Amino acid sequence: MSDEQTSFSDMANAIRALSMDAVQAANSGHPGMPMGMADVATILWSEYLKFDPAAPDWADRDRFVLSAGHGSMLIYSLLHLTGYAAPTLEDIKNFRQLGSPCAGHPENFLLDGVEATTGPLGQGLAMGVGMAMAERHLNATFGDDLVDHRTWVIAGDGCLMEGINHEAIGLAGHHQLGRLIVLWDDNNITIDGAVGLSSSEDIPARYRATGWHVTRCDGHDPADIRRALDEAVAETGKPTLVQCTTVIGKGAPNKGGTSGVHGSPLGEDEIAAARKELGWSHDPFVIPDDIMAAWRAAGERSKEAHCEWTGRLGASPHKAEFSRRMSGELRDEAKATKIFRKWLEEPQKVATRKASEMALDVLTPLLPEMIGGSADLTGSNNTKTAATAPVTPDNYGGRYVYYGIREFGMAAAMNGMALHGGIIAYGGTFLIFTDYARGAIRLSALQQCPVIYVMTHDSIGLGEDGPTHQPIEHLQSLRAMPNVLVMRPADRIETAECWQIALQQTDRPSIIALSRQGLPQVRNAPDEFDMCSFGAYRLKRAGGKRGVVLMATGSEVSLALECAAELEKQGIGADVVSMVCTELFDEQDAAYKADILPSDALKVSIEAGTTFGWERYTGTDGLNFGIDRFGASAPAPALFEKFGLTADAIVPKITKHLNG
């Protein structure tokens, strides 16, 4: 065995030892994948990956995503060995313990160098597609000098079996993302046993059918790994899948190659046997100096490239704009408040999806970092503007993605763009199909990605398409999710305000729920602008003594105004509160909240969706008008009547309650 080979093996075994020892110490975790992919990862990180541990936010670094996130000890090992400030050895010893950044699955908000939070299978690869799209777009915009890097993904059989895989690789193949390389850990094992228990597909053929280049290597033969990675790097017209045939838990002589090594500690005996098998005589968590030195040298590999890049950036005419975009800072004029404020003086009855288009018509020319799209509902979501030409392989500089009928893939790609940086991604579908994309919406929230979901057709107001298309539980089920702004504007003004709010978020996604049907403008001059930032605000004050506070969202705000007018006629003072974003309202101080929702009035909620959860604001004595069943197929006005969401149906119930 040559020295080179020895050194390579030692480096890979350092990953194996850290992984099996950390999992054993935690008595919890997944040693099989890091041990199986240690050889491939060693070659990748020591010879191919462009990165600088001292500058983890270097804009032109290669992106590396561990899509098979359960193998988290692989990336913790790599980050530690190559010289990132964290994780420290102490962090690794505390793998999976409270406070350690070495969480069970890699969390992008805990460690630099973890580009994405992974674990929900398939999504890492799909975010990698978004990162690779971002790279090509920024390359087209700023040139090779500033943007010229690859996206590498390690994915397991689970990532490839999940449905989102089909959507993600379809997008990547269609967009000819030649700088995306997926290393498939082909170990033939899933949790339940051999892959053959549940699947018989020819994965390479499927990838080829979807526009990918495919190559294979023995994932334990360094020369063969290099050959395959060279081939992947040389292929620039198609994304590449590298089938890395490996033995799961490689090095564990008895359990390696079985599902037993996937998600459980090896046990002391097997670890001792593995140490023997690997020729690794060092104590747990001890990395000999020479091996650590080899790894640190790998971490220094791209220093010069980074330095040269910094020089090019300094000399570039794009410097200011590129830096602004990558920092996520908005242009001052991008708020466009002046323009939107004028809308107060020009009331229009429009669907809020149309109002959203009007806002985008204003915003997209001002913010070139905005990249829009839709999951094949462009004309319904109103997401495309004149400023956003299609993104195509011939024009990566475009700003509109035809995502196809791929809601989950779209959402994950948007997360990838946000994580890459330099882009504000927004994308549309029907609100009902948040169900399809929900796994990625949750990762937007958990990863603190400020992506913007344009979710139209937000209630029974969509009418004839019926219950399969009518959201009932969706608004509340999304409000129940941590760290997401769910906004449901009532008119053109509120829609513009919601867009402003969404664009200003730096660490959470926004969902803007928009109507299919036309809505009257409820805000007019001389009203204040930017009221939505309070989350809820008093749109109309009771004429006399306040007896009722009607709170509503979106299309039901004008209905609440109707109800209030009728109540006032009957001598009952009624406030109307537009509850455009409960999350923002919850963040207001107690005095503001008490003023908007005073304790001495009957509180009534109106929303054309489930009443579940509205008791938080209306209390046990309040009234909640909504729909606690599935919808129906009919023109919208007939449905609002059927479900009792008219002033004629609501007002008598309120007066009865007040008198009863």
Add this chain to the structure above:
Amino acid sequence: MSDEQTSFSDMANAIRALSMDAVQAANSGHPGMPMGMADVATILWSEYLKFDPAAPDWADRDRFVLSAGHGSMLIYSLLHLTGYAAPTLEDIKNFRQLGSPCAGHPENFLLDGVEATTGPLGQGLAMGVGMAMAERHLNATFGDDLVDHRTWVIAGDGCLMEGINHEAIGLAGHHQLGRLIVLWDDNNITIDGAVGLSSSEDIPARYRATGWHVTRCDGHDPADIRRALDEAVAETGKPTLVQCTTVIGKGAPNKGGTSGVHGSPLGEDEIAAARKELGWSHDPFVIPDDIMAAWRAAGERSKEAHCEWTGRLGASPHKAEFSRRMSGELRDEAKATKIFRKWLEEPQKVATRKASEMALDVLTPLLPEMIGGSADLTGSNNTKTAATAPVTPDNYGGRYVYYGIREFGMAAAMNGMALHGGIIAYGGTFLIFTDYARGAIRLSALQQCPVIYVMTHDSIGLGEDGPTHQPIEHLQSLRAMPNVLVMRPADRIETAECWQIALQQTDRPSIIALSRQGLPQVRNAPDEFDMCSFGAYRLKRAGGKRGVVLMATGSEVSLALECAAELEKQGIGADVVSMVCTELFDEQDAAYKADILPSDALKVSIEAGTTFGWERYTGTDGLNFGIDRFGASAPAPALFEKFGLTADAIVPKITKHLNG
């Protein structure tokens, strides 16, 4: 043109005319697909499909699923023309109007002959896979005499682009479902325009890679359609994809072949032009007698086969059992109450996922119609029992499906099995991955399918896997969905009761949320059995004067008991209510509810998930203990402490509130 050809064209044009006229009358709908697929559907329904309009519940009928559900006028036309009792012509004239069974998308609960509710793309095909699995299983169980039919699916480009397509066809290919035939409406058009805007894949190659047979036909040439369908029928070892190349909106001379005809009425002018083009001179909604007669004859085609089948059933030794299974009636002994009642006398501390396995160990031998499975988490979900051998192409009679890493595909397949009848499908994954399967869970609820979701690892109690795997909003977001029972049992007894409840449902799905961690048994002799059917019940009564009612679910019930014990020590009487299923509790009468949650006590909820929505039961003056942020990675006890879910943290807050 031969007579045969003329008749065929007339029959197909009857579909086209009904479809374009109904959409026009509704001023809403999708004419393009029914017009494009009219020829294929005519051949299928008049020459291949085995069905009897007079007996839509004939167990051995072929199943037909319109996966591209937006083309609903296609199936409404077919049902009407072939002689089903509904829809009537009047129903069709009222397409998409309130009260018409001809809803925007086909709803299985509105019309016989609509085997599945479709519209959310991709799921119809995936349910077809479940139906075809059910057919093979029942065939293996009861023989060719009683079960020997095909499943036919019409799917569009959207169905094939959705991620679930990959999961569904992977399952079908692996299981070699040779009696499943998918007719792909290859019209090259999506809503946004040409398919090429968003996709470049070689679909036939992808299907072949996944174990399918693929053939192609000109979807407007009857001879070629027949050749392709013959080929599909002859292929028994693999499912078949028939690529039917069609012109969307065929017959509309100006708009046909464009996305303009997909989802909008043609308009009066284009309809007039289409009448000319098609040679269809009849008024709207008028079907000439000879054409109607030809269609009615098609509807009579399988009468004899049905009659023979009825004879075979009558003579079969399986008659009683087959009929019982198809009717969904449980065996009397299947409740196993006697066995479970004994558990009251043998308290055990077990994880409820383990308790679920114990219940399944009892139930699966008693109920041969139960088919279990897991999305590659068999050992974690504890879903497999000795009675359930794997379902494989060599043993379709098996009762356990290794679904692979395909949560959405699994849920849709379970829906398909339930819709087929004769099977009670249950399947497991982690509760967090309800996000992946959510689109199908909603269709379980909407379609009134009594499938059973075994969702383990139901809180931060799963520990080290961290926030990507810890449900926070999931319980509440599922409770917000109409027509689903969400049950979270506290111990072994409650788990058995929840299984009993789930098995007795006939028109709604159940989600049983189960702990990873061990839980003490809170119910013991001489307690009553079957308390969970009340949804919530008093597990412990206050010692003295009742000051507090603590309500909790699952793993937090024992915590509530600890809190109550501490409060009683301090002289505060505390009830403990196990709120195992809020939906069932909501169905109790007012007196029961008032007794369990009396108005004169402080009400406190404890659940290791979001507090969102608990105000419904605790009121504005109550206290809600939960987790309103993402979780963290650490051993479970450390997490319960971190998030304040311990008696030490909760009790002082309650006493402070009482004193404050």
